[in-house]
Amino acid sequence: MMKLDFKNRIALYYLMATSVISILAFVFIYFMVKDTMYDSLDHSLSYEARKHLSEIAVVADTIYFTHKKEWEETEHREVQINPVFLQLMDTEGQIMDKSPNLKEDHLVMNHAFSGDTHYNTQLKDRPIRQTQIDIKQEGTVKGYIVAAIPIESSLMVLSNLSRTLLGLFPLTMVMLFLISRYLAGKSIRPISAIIHTTGRITKNNLGERVPLPTQKDELYDLSTSINGLLNRIEEALEREKQFTSDASHELRTPLSTLRGTLEILVRKERNISEYEENIRKSLVEVDRMSEIVEQLLFLARNGQASDPSLQQTVALAVLVDEVLSRQHKAIKAKQLRISMESNSWGNFEVPYYYGSVILENILGNAIKYSHMDGRVVIELNGDPAGCYCLVTDQGVGIKAEDLDHIYYPFFRSDYLKHKQIKGLGLGLSIARKAALAIGAKITIDSELGNWTAVRVSFDQKVS
Incomplete structure (x- = not known):
């Protein structure tokens, strides 16, 4: 995986999450519109079929429409203006009667579907939505009324919707990436300030501290912790500096005394008592230096009783x-x-x-x-x-x-x-x-x- 900075990684992770959500939302929208459209078509289709079911006469083996004035309605005469196609068929599949708007065409009944089932098919290479209802007389099926409605405009709506969603998806992702990248950069701005400040701090300016964010959140806690660490480092270096300074200052006198005593001893030969006296003086100075070092070391230690x-x-x-x-x-x-x-x-x-x-x-x-x-x-x-x-x-x-x-x-x-x-x-x-x-x-x-x-x-x- 390519190396990205923290800001772009946050934006990428956010984009991945939102892309999944967006895909689910777009799919949901598409199928919701599709289901709503088909529900509306099926309701209209069933309504027309059942309405005309009461206008059918069955005489012997013949089935026909009784109210011919119905065919005068616009929706049956005009094919181009949302027509409803109707057709009567016997149990053998023979066409008994049909609406005038079918002219020379006819509907093909699919025997695989029964009852008030709706399905897509074609009429002269044009998509239609079709259903068929049993025509019964005294409990016996005498034939079928087949109803259909063109769905070209509805399918075009679905097609346009899918193209719109597919085109909108990458555009949305690009916009989300840019927005999330901007927001991520704004969110981690205090981190950049921390990096800049800590990178500038050296042993010569240990007194400088990371500025605290205005909001007391995780970044505030991080800044506080870093400042606490800098305080401890500064204190440790100050103790080291103080120890070095104090040791240099306080050990100078006993070392000078010890050096002077030893120089006296090597200047000329002396008797045993003089050697012993000067050695005792030297031991006193050594003890004094040991005491000084021990006490200075105690002062230089960390003042916490955590051991x-x-x-x-x-x-x-x-x-x-x-x-x-x-x-x-x-x-x-x-x-x-x-x-x-x-x-x-x-x-x-x-x-x-x-x-x-x-x-x-x-x-x-x-x-x-x-x-x-x-x-x-x-x-x-x-x-x-x-x-x-x-x-x-x-x-x-x-x-x-x-x-x-x-x-x-x-x-x-x-x-x-x-x-x-x-x-x-x-x-x-x-x-x-x-x-x-x-x-x-x-x-x-x-x-x-x-x-x-x-x-x-x-x-x-x-x-």
Whole structure:
């Protein structure tokens, strides 16, 4: 089959369907007209035959018409003006009498038909419609009255109708094809716009989107789906770009430190203790780079918790205890007092992986930025909307103007005043990314120099 574009294929399929319907309609029209015509002829023919049946006399073996004035009527005298031909015959087929308009001609009775049956035959090579009715006397068939009517004009009507329909069919098909092709082209115009737009989109202009049709139909859904796909692609490329930029920026310092340390080692021969000290410094920088890469990779991942391995849940109180046990060394170093207030909401189930990431960073920051001998209060509670974990520390606090920026990667509030506190400025970015993945919400309030309170809210649908 020849290759056609989508518009022409739609038009062709529509044409095939309509051609079948048109053929059926034309055939129906033809036979309907034909049946109507023959019904009208047969009704007129039967009427004439039965009307004259009452004007027949049967004497012995002779049959004749009794009312000769009937032959004076125009329809019996004039052959050219819709005449009705009548003929009387005995049971042997002998002609007993006939209408004057037959002149020297006669009708041929077909014995294969009986009763009031109508059929086509010819009179002097001219088509006629004929019927024959039994002439009975006291229940005995004495002969037949044969009636006929010319059907040349009727057959000409049928012939003209068939030629008209046959000529109209291809013309109709051509018009239907052109109309359906135009309508198909108009219908798929949004698809052409989609093709044009998507063909124009590259990595340099991923922000462009497919225009949405005005009507919310299948094409609207297709455009929406394509735009959603473009959004995900753009987000993935942005994460890749951000990861590359952040990795290049953040790894430069530890790599420079590591390079400087190694250059010192190879400049001249040193004693064992100096080698060990510089190797330890190098290992610290390697660990720092590993931490940076691990955290950047987490930020670069897709923020959807669709992986089945991430669907495991755990009680919130159990998860908090687990995180605190991992932070035991840091808690002990600062001699902090940890108090946890919990009730039945502590049994609220939260996603283990993402919940662990969130609380690890939130509690880690609370411990890291608390003053020596300070206190960290952890409250597990809930409301009809869900459960929340409120972590309040007695630490350095956050400046009010920095609260809008604390989720930015590598942002550290008032960094120069507490340079001794190690960190990358990625903790809250990671916590927020994990919260978005499971539909949780993080809110932070703080008073500079006194305290910081972080509330992590888990909706009911999270569990």
